[in-house]
Amino acid sequence: MVARLQSFLSASSQPAATVVSTSAPQAPERPVAEAIQATPREVDDNGLSELLLEAFQIESSEHFGSIREFLGTCPAYDVDALNEAYRCAHSLKGAARACSLRAIERLAHRTEALFAAARDDGIPLDGPVLSAIGRALDVMEDCGLEDKDPDSVAGCTELLAELERLRAGVEVQPSAESSVDSRSGAGTVETVGRTVASAPTVEPIAPDEPFQAEDVPTPTRPQRAPRKSQGVDTVRVHAEDLDRILHSTGQVLGECREQTRLEANVRGLGSRLLVLQKEWEFLRRSLGRHIHSLGGDSVLSGVGKYLDLQDREIRLLRRETTELMQAQKRSVSSLRVLGHQLQNSVRRARMVPVEAVFQGFRKMVRDLARDDGKEVEFRARGLQVFVDRMVLQALKDPVMHMLRNAIAHGLEEPSVREANGKPRVGTLGLTAEVIGDRLQLSLDDDGRGINFDDIRKKAVASGVAAEKAAALATKDLVGYIFQAGFSTARSVSDLSGRGMGLSVVHESVTSLQGGVTLQEKDGPGTCFVISVPVSFATHRLVVARLHDQVFAFPAHAVERLVRVPLSHARKIGGRLTISLEDRVVPVVSLAQLLELGEQVVCAEDDLLSVVVVSTGTQRVALAVDALLDQRDAVIQRLDPPAGWNRRLAGVVHLEDCGLVLVLNPSDLVERSSAFDCVDSFKSRASVPAAPEIPTVLVVDDSSTTRTLETGILETHGYRVVVAADGIEGLKKLRAHDIDVVVTDVEMPKMDGFGLVAAIKKDPVLGATPIIMVSSLHKVETQQRGLDLGADAYIVKSRFDHQDLLDTVKQLL
Structure with a gap:
């Protein structure tokens, strides 16, 4: 592509030349989407160079990736894949020659010749060959867009000679760097330990030898026809x-x-x-x-x-x-x-591929490992998934910090690994996966793992934790590694020991409404998992009321919404707790966490409304006055000084509530451990409803739906009685003065249809208005409910709290 671009641009200013055709067919060029809009007459020499280098940068990145992908399949590969790798090296050589990038040109030529020898002469693509090609790719990328003589590039001359010896079928002893191949592909790096006593001398190719098409072996298999390039119109947008x-x-x-x-x-x-x-x-x-x-x-x-x-x-x-x-x-x-x-x-x-932002990590890992005297294979998986560029930019530094931390603290020196029965080369992996609307990044290594004894001692010695930390369980110590200033490194280096720890990662990830956790893994090493939203676009929010204010929680962190009897709460270790699914969950007043003026939350009719928030393995029940609704909205960042408050994730505009603050679940869970909230809750005795306040019976087997509908109705002045099925609903209907019934359809014991029929047959209850709310949206189902006597039917998939309120109001 670059060669064609140079020929096209040069043709406008040079006389026509006679073109000599060779018998060897040119390897097909891979189409690359370009955004070059200048015409030859508008490009001067400097502009031409810039255009060529810009095109080369795009094309070379694709060729490097394709060759590495091929190396990851070795030694098992097919001829078509080898031809594709050969074609990429050939195109890379031609593009580098067009841009006068001599070092890249020479290395690409030797790589191309090595692929040709593997295809035509049967040279095996084993450990030494893969290692040399991988290092050649590293050096070519390190050269960047500068015109460097091969002799001026560190290790380039030796690498050129090594590639030529491998092409000639001569075994070589690897250099110190040959076993530290961090980018040769996803396969295992093989180190070479044999030394050849006497190797025949191979005459290297002269530096000024021209690379003509005749020098390139003609492929023995017919090449597949290249796809026609389709122009892609692009425009830059801020x-x-x-x-x-x-x-x-x-x-x-x-x-x-x-x-x-x-x-x-x-x-x-x-x-x-x-x-x-x-x-x-x-x-x-x-x-x-x-x-x-x-x-x-x-x-x-x-x-x-x-x-x-x-x-x-x-x-x-x-x-x-x-x-x-x-x-x-x-x-x-x-x-x-x-x-x-x-x-x-x-x-x-x-949205952009993850690799568009994280592509520099391979080189960084290789350089850091070399400087630290370690041998590391970096394995990246799933980097083709698409994520909001803003999210990736915000994650780049935290992920970089964790990779550095893994090299400094996790992976051992080669001699130590061999002494412990491990492979000499350590493995460091980065896996990206999109699950729902969340991006999950897993960073794992096969190193020494986390020494929790050191963490326990450091926590006590530094005063971060009290003496009781000595008795803490392993899972309880995980939180300390995310605290600022906490580091177990015994010496200061460029990689570790400066007290940064993982706190910078924790703070950055939580600011993205995400979380970072330590995950158990099979075998040695450590695995951290970062979970953040795929996009900064719309988010599903759970809206709740506290005193006279409305707050929102990101729905991904809300485990459940529940109303629990305050009398069922138990005091354990000086904290109020409730039992959910056989797990003890601490209850904390949201008003106290937010330091509002009135910090007491009242339980209506002895029922406490709580939002159960979870981050990783920790969860807490946050007490609020009422649960209102779920909304989709765009979260906007807060400007300083409000933006400095870690308890806040942003702000959204809701048309019926105005500006609503979005809370940061991770920070709330972290802060909740410091609060003793036993005295923050009071049961407010039931006050008989005034005659003008209507009473609504909500019948639904889902506690979440009951809580949501109850919160909506109570917030707008209705008194609510709840039941979990039709039989209980009939009992509540006979025991209370009910004005309207809101019922689900599918319920155990007695479903909604049975409840409607029973109410309409009762001479006393028959005049009670009934609203059916269900996910069953078929017309026949709706008609059946209306035929039985229901006054309205609301489909849950189109459920809007205002629909419920309007329907109740109309029927009263």
Whole structure:
């Protein structure tokens, strides 16, 4: 590609030359998407060089990756894969020659010749060959875009000679660096220990020897036809512009919710109009009978005509209102679909492969390992997954720090590894995986692992932990390695011992609404797992009310929402706890964690509303006043000084709540261990509901749904009674003065259909309005509920808390 670009640009300023064709076919070039828009007449010498180097940087990166991918399959490979690697080396050589990058040109030529010898002469691609090619790729990448003479590049001359000896089939003794191949592929690095007593002398290729097409062995197999390059139009856009578009998209979706509420209001207007129409029809029939009984008086006849006219007007108004409701519904649905499409398009525009940001880690690991006297094979997997560039940029430093930490603390020196029965070459892995809307990065090594005895001693000696740390279990010591200033290194080096520890990683990851945990692994070594959102775009949030304020929690960290009797809480070790699924969970007042003025949370009717938040293996129940809703929103970063508060992850704008602070779950869990909140909860005795406060019975077998619907209704002034199934619902209905019933369909013991039928057959309860809320969306199911006597049917997949409130209000 670079050669074609140079020929094309040079042709405009040089006379035509005679081209001599050779019998050997040119290796096909791989199409690369370019964004070069200058014409030959507009490019001067400097511009030409910049264009060539820019094109070379793009093309060489692809060739390096393809060759490394091939090396990872060795020694088992097929001929097609070998031909592809040969073609990449050939193209790399030609591109380097076009850019006058002599060192890269020479190394690429020797690599190409070695691939040709493997294909045509049967030279095995074993450990020494793979190691030499891998180091050649390292040196070529290290050369960058500078025109360097091979003699001026450290180790290049020796490497060129080694590659030529390998091509000639002569065994060589590896240099110190030959066994430290950090980038030769995903396979295991093999070290070479044999020394050849007498090796024949091989005449090296002269530095100024021209690399003509005739020197390249003709492939013995027919080459596959290259795919036609399809032009890709690209344009550079600032990330801030995408952020603004994304924010505007969030506002559009917010307007969709506002329009949905207006649609509900229109439905309410239609319902009122229907009632008015029925009342009018009754009045008209009564007046009509009365007029008919009085005879044919002209005045009465005129009144009858007026009644007929008004009847037509009311029917017309009713029809127009229905059409308006349907048009409004279609408009809102289209607006919502378009808003989500726009949001997803902007989100995709921000996504790049992980390797686009993390590609420099291979060289960094190799250099650090060499400087520290260690031999390391770096294995990267899954770097092709797409993630928001902003997320990757924010993760680059933390991941780099953890890789440095693994080399400094985890991996042993080669002699120590051999003494312990391990391979001389250590393994350091980085795996990227997208699970749902989360990016999971696993960093593992096969080193010595974490010495928890050293951590325990250091924690006590440095005063980070009290003397009781000596009795702490291993899992309880993990948190100390993430504290600032904590390091077990006994000496200071460029890699460790400066007190940075893993606190910088923890702080950076938590600022991304993520977490970092230590994961158990089979075999020796350590495995850390970082989990962060794939994108900084929209996030699912759980909204709760505390006193007169509204707060939001990232849904990925919310394990469950629950209302527990305060009387069931137990005091353990000076802390209030509750039991969830046979696990003891501490309860902490969110008001106390946030240091609000009023730090006491009251339990209504002895029921405490809590948000169970988990980060890694730790979890805590945060007490709030009410659980409100779940929303999708774009989280905006807070500017300093508010942005310095680690308890806050950002802010969102909710149309019915205004600006809402998003809390940082990791920081809340970390802070909760320092609070004794036994006195932060008080049970508020039940106050008999005033006659004007309606009572709603919520029947659902899901505790989460019951809690959510209860929070919505209580927040808007309703008194709520709950039941877990139809039988319990009937009992509660007979025991309380219930104004409206909200019931699920699928429940044990008695389902929603059975409950509706039982209520309607009861002479006392039959007039009670019933709302069915279910995920069953089939028309037949909805019609069955309405035929049994239900007054409304709400589908959960389209559930909006305002729909529930509007429907309850209409039926009261």
